[in-house]
Amino acid sequence: MMTCTPLFLCYLLSLSYCLCLEPISISTGVYFGATAGLAAIYASSSWMKCAVYECCNQALDPIVARNSIKYDFGDKLKSDFKKKLHGQHIAESIVANALIKHMKDKEPRKALVFSFHGWTGGGKNFVSYLIARNIYFKGMKSSYVHLITATEKFPDPTKAPQYKLELIEFIKSKLSECGRQLFIFDEIDKVPSGIIEGLTQFLEYSIEPKEQSKAIYLFLSNIGGSEIARVTYNFYMNGMNREEIELRDIESLMNLHAFNEEGGLKKSSLIHKSMIDFFIPFLPLEKKHVQRCVVDYFQEKYNITKKVNDRLVIEIADELDYFPVDAKVYSKSGCKKVARKVDMRVD
Template identity: 45%
Template sequence: MKTSHLYLFLHVLLAGGVSVRAFDPVTTTVAIGVGATLGRMILNYFRESCDSKWIAFNLTGLETDLENKLFGQHIASRIILKAVSGFMGNENPKKPLVLSLHGWTGTGKNFVSKLIAENIYKEGMDSSFVHVFTSTLHFPHPSQYLTYKSQLQQWIKGNVSNCERSMFIFDEMDKMHPGLIDSIKPYLDYYDKLDGVSYRKSIFIFLSNAGGDRIIQTALDFWNAGRNRNEIELKDLETLISLSVFNDNQSGFFHTSLIDKNLVDFFVPFLPLEYQHVVQCALSEMKVRGHEPDFEVAHKVAKDLVYFPKSERAFSVKGCKTIESKLDYYT
């Protein structure tokens, strides 16, 4: 029912559709029944539900967002678009989509997760079907490791039972207790159902700084060789990243069966950002705030950041992470 039709229905009903005589128990009961039904209709109309009204993939929207809002990440943009569009366009996927995003802070990992959510769920990151876990917040005590495993399994099972098109984002995987993520390994595997629940239409996204050093070293090698960063390909980094995090005993992926059993569909590298990308981030933030692009201010913001190596000033240490606060200072 469209909103305009709903309002018309309410108007007709309230204006003359129900007449209640004082203290008439039969009529009053009918009126109460109609009111309760009407209340449920209104509540259900505005309440988010697991259907196409609230969950619908916008391919054009994601493609446009990646092109116009994510800077310096040609590998990540291409992989994310193909992986998400292919998965969402498949009515019968064999397993959930599992993406692992790697790179230093400020390079766009959290931002990409937000873009994916906004182009699948009407409510974006505020959707009740998008769930974010942060290691230092949700799993802070190593001594409670076994409790966390049980809670995590129950939480995911309960939410996927409620909506098969659920999304789970695990932030700070490099700070997660090694082995904890293995508790959800069965949910990411090639099963039709587990205890009556199908996880095949869900999306799991892991965010991590782990592997960032390998990514930076590769970018530096290209920089020092005078090669364009756009020449860097997934094959130059994916194996390096997976081996790095698998053998890092400080990482949540340490010797995990998710890697050993090839359940991660893509290890997505996020390259360190150059000066030009920081300028683009500043201009984009101005647009978000409804301001006209000011290249002079954008360059002031970019110059104010710290870059490495010190001699070449090739890459921003914090990527675009502090752009918002810097703009507040310069505008």
């Protein structure tokens, strides 16, 4: 005996609705009746698809919503930034607010583009992960999230023209499926020259709303890391809190270095034509921030609660290398080595 699932019953009901309509007249009744029936079938099939597969639209039905994009992510993302992103007040404020406004706009005129700058371990990849996790139910595994690592995707500089065409086709294909895509370009400073220029057609401002303008692009690089560290240290030496650093204190420096240093954005029209909306600095992390990363990892990996002033937490943070040599204020690797250090201490 065949088992009737709720999805199958929904389909039958919509089909019977179509077949049982009584024509109002030969000319109009059949047309409108058939149209309404087909619409019901389409709506039903769309519901069934989104109940099983990931969907681009926003949904209120709890069964469908679990596979849909989370447009109400704002409060959760801000909470995650506040609790888990340490020492990056500029990113915490600007990134969250810009994302919220972009996702609330049903017909944006331009794709949202960030360029994240700073030394390794500062949180660039972590912020990308939090963005994906809060907007898409499947997070980094979502079919709408694409991590493009330069050394993996573009290993041969002599094939730059070929890579550029392949990138254009790839993005076109993904945008045709859903405008709300997230493209993360890691190691943008290692992308061969010319490839990123292929993105200009997707990032330009449009007078008319386009599906491609709903997308989000993240460029991650170490470019400008030294200048960011220099500005941060100058504030420290002048007795100022790092939280007093504003985007305007560093943004022009990042823009300049990204445009002139070797890498995917060198002499790029993306910068020249102001297609990058925000240059976000990731400041070097102090020991207190590293200690918070240690506490977070203990909790998330081992469900062990620690405090930042716990002796073991301090010992693990002390194992990392710090600079400058005479002051030892900032971690050379940020929080990148924390996981390995903690793992070595847990039996």
